[in-house]
Amino acid sequence: MTQSYTFLEDQVISDLVFEATGDTPAELFQAAGLALFEGMADTGRVQPRIRKEIRLKHAQIDQLLYDWLSELIYLKDAAGLLFKEFSVQLNQNAEWNLVATVRGEPIDPKRHGLRADAKAVTYHQFDVVQTETGGWKARVVVDI
Amino acid sequence: MQINKITDYLWEIPPTEKEGMRVPARIYASEKLLKEMDQGVFEQITNVACLPGIQKYALCMPDGHWGYGFPIGGVAAFSLNDGVISPGGIGFDINCGMRLIRTDLTLADVQPRLKDLLNVLFNKVPAGVGAKGFVKIEKKEMAEVMTRGLNWCIKKGYGWAQDRDRVEGGGCLPGGDASHVSAHAVERGVGQLGTLGSGNHYLEIQVASNENIYDERLARALGIFGRDQVVIMVHCGSRGFGHQIATDYLRVFDSAMKKYGITVRDRQLGCAPFRSPEGQAYLSAMACAANMAFANRQVITHRIREAFSQVFNEDAERLGLETVYDVAHNVAKVETYEINGKPTELLVHRKGSTRCFGPGRTEVPTLYRDWGQPVIVGGSMETGSYLCVGTQKAETETFGSTMHGSGRTMSRHAAKRMIRGTDLQRRMEEHGILVKAVSMSGLAEEAGAAYKDISEVVDTMDAVGVSKKVVQLKPIANIKG
Numbered sequence: 001m002t003q004s005y006t007f008l009e010d011q012v013i014s015d016l017v018f019e020a021t022g023d024t025p026a027e028l029f030q031a032a033g034l035a036l037f038e039g040m041a042d043t044g045r046v047q048p049r050i051r052k053e054i055r056l057k058h059a060q061i062d063q064l065l066y067d068w069l070s071e072l073i074y075l076k077d078a079a080g081l082l083f084k085e086f087s088v089q090l091n092q093n094a095e096w097n098l099v100a101t102v103r104g105e106p107i108d109p110k111r112h113g114l115r116a117d118a119k120a121v122t123y124h125q126f127d128v129v130q131t132e133t134g135g136w137k138a139r140v141v142v143d144i
Numbered sequence: 145m146q147i148n149k150i151t152d153y154l155w156e157i158p159p160t161e162k163e164g165m166r167v168p169a170r171i172y173a174s175e176k177l178l179k180e181m182d183q184g185v186f187e188q189i190t191n192v193a194c195l196p197g198i199q200k201y202a203l204c205m206p207d208g209h210w211g212y213g214f215p216i217g218g219v220a221a222f223s224l225n226d227g228v229i230s231p232g233g234i235g236f237d238i239n240c241g242m243r244l245i246r247t248d249l250t251l252a253d254v255q256p257r258l259k260d261l262l263n264v265l266f267n268k269v270p271a272g273v274g275a276k277g278f279v280k281i282e283k284k285e286m287a288e289v290m291t292r293g294l295n296w297c298i299k300k301g302y303g304w305a306q307d308r309d310r311v312e313g314g315g316c317l318p319g320g321d322a323s324h325v326s327a328h329a330v331e332r333g334v335g336q337l338g339t340l341g342s343g344n345h346y347l348e349i350q351v352a353s354n355e356n357i358y359d360e361r362l363a364r365a366l367g368i369f370g371r372d373q374v375v376i377m378v379h380c381g382s383r384g385f386g387h388q389i390a391t392d393y394l395r396v397f398d399s400a401m402k403k404y405g406i407t408v409r410d411r412q413l414g415c416a417p418f419r420s421p422e423g424q425a426y427l428s429a430m431a432c433a434a435n436m437a438f439a440n441r442q443v444i445t446h447r448i449r450e451a452f453s454q455v456f457n458e459d460a461e462r463l464g465l466e467t468v469y470d471v472a473h474n475v476a477k478v479e480t481y482e483i484n485g486k487p488t489e490l491l492v493h494r495k496g497s498t499r500c501f502g503p504g505r506t507e508v509p510t511l512y513r514d515w516g517q518p519v520i521v522g523g524s525m526e527t528g529s530y531l532c533v534g535t536q537k538a539e540t541e542t543f544g545s546t547m548h549g550s551g552r553t554m555s556r557h558a559a560k561r562m563i564r565g566t567d568l569q570r571r572m573e574e575h576g577i578l579v580k581a582v583s584m585s586g587l588a589e590e591a592g593a594a595y596k597d598i599s600e601v602v603d604t605m606d607a608v609g610v611s612k613k614v615v616q617l618k619p620i621a622n623i624k625g
Contacts, residue, residue, distance in 0.1 A: 007557075009555065009557035009558075015556070016556075040273055041273065063395075063398075066395070067395075070391050073387075073391075074328050074331070074332055074384075074388060076273075076274070077274075077331075077332040077333075077336070077383075077384035077388075078328070078331035078332050078384075080274050080276070080335070082273075082274075106274075107273055107274025109272055109273075109274070109275075109582055112273075114272055114273045114274075114342075114582055114583045114586075115273075115583055115585050115586060116273075116342060116343060116556070116583070116585075116586055116589075117272065117273040117274075117341060117342040117343065117625065119236045119237060119384075119387040120236045120387045120388075120390060120391045121391070122212045122236075122412060123212075123394065123398070123411035123412050123414070124212045124410075124411075124412050126411065141212075143212065143236045143237075143387075144342070144343050
């Protein structure tokens with residue numbers, strides 16, 4: 001498995017930018033989820049005690065990624081959780097179908113090394129592409 | 145890009161510079177501020193100038209920097225009949241804004257108990273990722289908060305009746321309808337009433353000294369007597385509730401534009417005709433978010449009053465903790481301006497820009513109508529902030545708009561490379577400013593050097609005659625998320 005992410009420093013003046021990659025779309029989505037939460041906290045200190053399931057679908061994979069990250073931000077506030085494990089299954093029929101299990105725990109300012117609070121995923125420079133080698137790459141700017 | 149000088153503080157990019165520009169783009173800035181502006185500002189403001197129904201100019205204030213869709217500091221007014229509404233012209237944090245609270249206390253009264261006061265405030269006003277507010281409400285009560293705003297707070301005992309006269313629009317934008325707000329937005333926001341957020345949001349204790357008062361008469365009219373008077377400034381917005389509404393409607397507009405034959409140069413400029421069902425639904429949801437932000441800042445005010453009362457063992461009323469004013473700097477409003485000699489209703493988008501109406505304007509509360517609307521301009525936590533007033537000239541010059549703060553000059557990563565949070569905290573203490581922060585990395589990102597010179601920004605709009613300086617406020621303590 002070769003999913004990864006890189007924070008792109010100095011790309012935008014006030015917010016969080018990362019590039020996520022994966023050999024498959026599912027790995028890409030997993031990497032992007034982890035990058036999102038690593039921007040908010042030290043995920044190494046988060047325990048995977050609580051499990052949530054997410055189901056989404058969309059005809060376009062870029063919009064699905066937007067919806068996936070938006071759903072994670074929603075859960076961060078609505079359920080008060082930080083996530084560190086992301087297990088994504090993605091299938092494409094008439095549209096892309098995502099079924100994911102995410103694991104984390106309630107936000108604890110004393111333990112989690114809190115960083116910035118994500119407000120929303122933006123469409124700024126937002127891009128999901130399949131690379132020449134068949135892998136997947138996405139660039140995401142998060143308003144914090 | 146060709147940028148022509150109109151005056152020492154006004155620059156114009158002509159419509160010939162980009163295909164599709166319907167009006168010129170105008171930037172208010174000193175020459176120094178213009179040179180420091182990132183290129184993204186010029187790219188984005190000329191994109192805004194391409195939007196359907198835009199009137200006169202696409203404007204950028206001197207604190208302008210790159211944003212999403214509109215630049216931060218962007219102002220644009222649209223015809224209601226053939227113009228658009230665009231969430232990118234308001235921002236994800238709908239009704240991010242400022243509240244200023246005055247007191248009868250001076251630095252001499254507060255300094256001996258400042259540490260205690262800061263600790264009590266830090267406990268009473270939660271900040272940072274995952275912070276939960278003390279107000280426990282059910283989801284069904286959220287409908288009342290989002291439609292009644294400040295009025296709900298006063299009914300519940302979180303505000304004084306006179307607060308209503310000291311908040312923009314009485315703390316309640318009309319037209320909010322909970323049916324236009326998603327369940328996700330309600331679920332994100334229900335536990336966050338009374339929380340600060342993070343990033344550049346803060347609660348700051350400041351001092352108004354005689355030497356920093358520019359207009360003594362105006363200062364007194366706004367409740368500022370100087371003599372090292374202690375005031376409190378709050379910078380925060382609609383929290384997850386507003387962020388979700390913005391996310392929801394950006395998504396709606398992204399697909400709705402095809403239906404209306406609208407194309408935009410930047411996906412973050414997603415928009416819909418103002419009078420379309422989608423446009424009206426967003427306007428209503430935006431009002432809900434704005435009302436939630438007014439309620440949030442009011443609940444925080446209530447907690448500030450509790451904190452002062454506890455530490456000084458005196459009623460907040462007897463300590464003189466009155467709201468001076470509360471302004472929105474991320475919002476869109478229907479306002480009347482003269483276009484081709486006729487009073488015309490326009491939808492004015494302000495994104496990182498503050499309304500600044502002058503004396504006589506009916507939207508200014510009676511209390512301040514002879515003087516002009518107070519304008520609260522937040523600086524960095526090291527440099528301080530300003531209280532200004534609006535002018536009648538603003539109405540013809542900038543659709544009644546001025547700056548909102550300093551504006552960033554460097555990225556968060558660059559700021560963190562420059563200084564560590566703990567070192568910054570120590571440095572600020574050495575300069576007489578106590579800081580309590582939930583996140584030390586977040587604190588470093590907010591170092592003063594990461595922001596423009598606030599005085600240069602404020603002086604620009606003072607020189608233009610759009611907003612007048614009243615007093616500069618210096619920080620002595622700060623809470624950050």
